[in-house]
Amino acid sequence: MSDDTGERAPVYATHALVETLCALAADAEPRALSVALATSAPSALDASDGTGTPLAEVPADAAVFSDFYFPDAGRALDAVFGVDLATPSGQTKGRFLAHPMGDPDPALGDDLAARLLVAVPPWDVADVRAYDRRGRRRLVLVAAETPAEDL
Template sequence: MRPAPVAGVVVYVTRGLVDALLDMAESAEPEQTNVVLASTPAGEFETDLGLDPETPILTHFYLPDAGKSVRAVFGMDLGTPAGRGRARFISHPQGKLEVTERDDLAGVVLVAVPPWELDSLAVFDRAGTKLDLSVLDAEPPQESLA
């Protein structure tokens, strides 16, 4: 039996990110997927999401291999910009839909299990308490290298 979500705590994520993460997990199976996620404030979206402009919406991920060689030699994660990545996506190909002691933790942890569908995705805080997940059909703002 799944624990009930903590009332009032909602984590927002775009459908595009959910689809990409579930595809990534399915492609990696039987290996685990573990990626850092980043958010965009709701106020930066072109459409009004009906949320406070400061509400973080999970919109993209950092490639797991970025900065891997520097991390291996010096123990520093240069693949994630400073101040970013307070959320993480982890797949459990043979596990349960929960946070485990072996998972890399973050403030928010999205966990997925087979069959890699929206119903097999849940969100937890770092203590393993289930939170509400709201998937938004919204495109994040386009970023450019200026």
């Protein structure tokens, strides 16, 4: 997908999500980490005073990475059945990968998805790169968060 300038559409993610994922990667080090990511429509997000592009500047039809599924949830089921039963089918649109050895490029051994966010040490938000199946994309951090849910 290209715009009039020939540049591919960016990958959008909330700043809060990427910050949380970087903290998970730091906690997991020296192990690699793979986390399923879900998107939200900009209209489903709440604007925040945080760092990043204002929510109002995100196109209404953009998918914004805003949520994740805990990487260790359902591991007992995975071990028995060999299938990830903890992540709802069709709900994830991408993955976050932590590469503790410092290589920011996707690797053949990674859990791949249509969109990837790859982080390397020192696990700063600025060290996260976005990819799609055609290569590297521009990551746009959005000053937004998912609304609080009632349990």
